[in-house]
Amino acid sequence: MDDEPVRGQCVPPGTGHIRRAVAGPAPPGPGAAGPRVHPCRPLTSAARTAPDQGCPRTRHPTTVTGRCAGPVCPARDRYTKRYGGGTVHGGDGGGDGTGRLLAVSDLHSAIGDNRQHVDAVRPMSDGDWLVVAGDVAETSTDIEATLRTLAGRFAKVVWAPGNHELWTVPSDPLQLRGEKRYRHLVEMCRELGVVTPEDPYPVWRGPGGPLTVAPLFVLYDYTFRTPTASSKEESLAQAEKAGIVCTDEYLLDPAPYAGRDAWCRARVMETEERLAAVDPSAPLVLVNHFPLVREPTRVLRYPEFAQWCGTELTADWHVRFPTAAVVYGHLHIPRTTWHDGVRFEEVSLGYPREWRARGLPLGTNPCRQIFPELEKA
Numbered sequence: 001m002d003d004e005p006v007r008g009q010c011v012p013p014g015t016g017h018i019r020r021a022v023a024g025p026a027p028p029g030p031g032a033a034g035p036r037v038h039p040c041r042p043l044t045s046a047a048r049t050a051p052d053q054g055c056p057r058t059r060h061p062t063t064v065t066g067r068c069a070g071p072v073c074p075a076r077d078r079y080t081k082r083y084g085g086g087t088v089h090g091g092d093g094g095g096d097g098t099g100r101l102l103a104v105s106d107l108h109s110a111i112g113d114n115r116q117h118v119d120a121v122r123p124m125s126d127g128d129w130l131v132v133a134g135d136v137a138e139t140s141t142d143i144e145a146t147l148r149t150l151a152g153r154f155a156k157v158v159w160a161p162g163n164h165e166l167w168t169v170p171s172d173p174l175q176l177r178g179e180k181r182y183r184h185l186v187e188m189c190r191e192l193g194v195v196t197p198e199d200p201y202p203v204w205r206g207p208g209g210p211l212t213v214a215p216l217f218v219l220y221d222y223t224f225r226t227p228t229a230s231s232k233e234e235s236l237a238q239a240e241k242a243g244i245v246c247t248d249e250y251l252l253d254p255a256p257y258a259g260r261d262a263w264c265r266a267r268v269m270e271t272e273e274r275l276a277a278v279d280p281s282a283p284l285v286l287v288n289h290f291p292l293v294r295e296p297t298r299v300l301r302y303p304e305f306a307q308w309c310g311t312e313l314t315a316d317w318h319v320r321f322p323t324a325a326v327v328y329g330h331l332h333i334p335r336t337t338w339h340d341g342v343r344f345e346e347v348s349l350g351y352p353r354e355w356r357a358r359g360l361p362l363g364t365n366p367c368r369q370i371f372p373e374l375e376k377a
């Protein structure tokens with residue numbers, strides 16, 4: 001496994017928009033990027049032992065984040081209106097204390113052989129949650145069909161969009177672009193009961209919890225640029241010269257923003273505000289399609305591709321906010337790394353040539369167990 005090539009993360013079947021397959025050297029083994037220490041921050045004793053004072057409006061019990069857990073609460077309704085959350089998949093609750101928190105990304109479910117892996121994405125118990133970290137598919141119909149299937153299997157499904165969901169491809173009956181497309185997908189997820197980055201963050205209460213599962217939508221801003229480039233333009237020019245152009249440049253419309261980098265910066269600002277408000281007694285599982293730190297992109301065979309893989313603006317989020325683990329995909333290099341003592345899980349399935357090269361048998365469940373940690377389970 002360690003010396004296998006890892007290829008192409010942004011080439012849809014048959015489009016050929018990228019002029020050279022993106023490939024990378026073998027990913028290093030787990031633990032290569034940092035010391036292995038337990039990533040969970042201890043829960044504050046006050047938060048664990050303080051008696052529940054109840055919701056000041058309704059006297060219903062409250063959640064660990066202090067929000068009303070009752071069926072109807074005007075205060076919570078204001079919160080959900082702010083973030084657009086619905087009653088089906090509202091901010092807290094869920095989890096019977098026994099389930100697992102599983103994760104997968106880059107199912108690329110429109111690809112024939114990948115569908116057999118989607119069929120194998122199954123819970124191990126009734127209480128299991130599934131995190132889907134983007135690149136479900138390209139068309140709205142494929143995205144909806146896949147998420148509907150998964151939502152019917154798991155106690156809760158949490159989705160963070162990948163770049164592929166944001167493409168506007170000619171074959172898609174949904175021809176919305178940019179922000180409008182994203183908002184449409186959010187509404188579609190809500191109808192399916194799938195949690196999105198626009199909803200209150202749910203709290204998972206299985207072994208190792210409580211944990212706040214935060215799906216993020218933070219794009220890239222070309223700051224993971226080539227080593228010798230001093231600007232986005234120079235970095236893009238170097239990539240073009242090397243024959244590396246991500247398909248996003250053709251299919252991911254940033255409208256109404258001036259560019260994908262401007263959209264990214266807006267998302268970063270909005271997301272930082274929300275993360276700063278999270279109760280540290282329920283540490284975060286940050287879920288983003290792109291890696292929040294640059295280190296995992298160092299193993300790309302074509303380093304020019306890194307500029308489409310994240311932003312330096314998120315480099316300290318895993319230490320700035322109380323974080324138990326980070327889940328991401330996009331690189332199609334599944335592995336575990338540690339950064340500042342925090343566990344990062346790249347949970348992608350990827351394209352058939354990639355999972356075959358990794359020796360993954362057809363129809364195998366590609367999910368990774370995030371919590372409880374396997375060595376601690």
Ligand SMILES: [Fe+2]
Pocket residue numbers: 009010106108135330332350
């Ligand atoms: Fe992907």
Ligand SMILES: [Fe+2]
Pocket residue numbers: 009010135162163164289329330331
């Ligand atoms: Fe991706």
